Amino acid sequence: MSTFQVVIHHNPDCGTSRNVLGIIQAAGYEPTVIEYLKEGWTRPQLLALFAAAGITVREALRIARSPAEGMGLTAPDVSDDALLDAMTHHPILVNRPIVCTPKGVRLCRPSETVLDLLDKLPPGPFAKEDGQLIIDTEGNRIA
Secondary structure (H helix, E strand, O other): OOOOOOEEEEOOOOHHHHHHHHHHHHOOOOOEEEEHHHHOOOHHHHHHHHHHHOOOHHHHEOOOOOOOOOOOOOOOOOOHHHHHHHHHHOHHHEOOOEEEEOOEEEEOOOHHHHHHHOOOOOOOOEEOOOOOEEEOOOOOEOO
């Protein structure tokens, strides 16, 4: 049993999130999967995740295929407090997936970002959701 713990904040309806989870599992990990659309977010949880990932609240805001623009959240004068309130009430507003391992925390977009967080890679070949190879047939990461 590995002591290398992997946690993924996951949306099963998102192709990138599904691919990141697939990479993690193919590498031999049994991650803790948090379906944040069901579980929701707390303000302290979001602040801690964003700080650990080195991203701002605004950088974590999901704009594509989310209600952010319609809710007026993309305007430059919207405060971080307002964004956090919206994210806790509407979990879909948080970009995903966010992965946590002993090597760090990252918003894994593009999906191959997760490879930086793992201590072993999945066997190759392995492609991301658009079909682009990220691990070759010998199990090496493609730059």
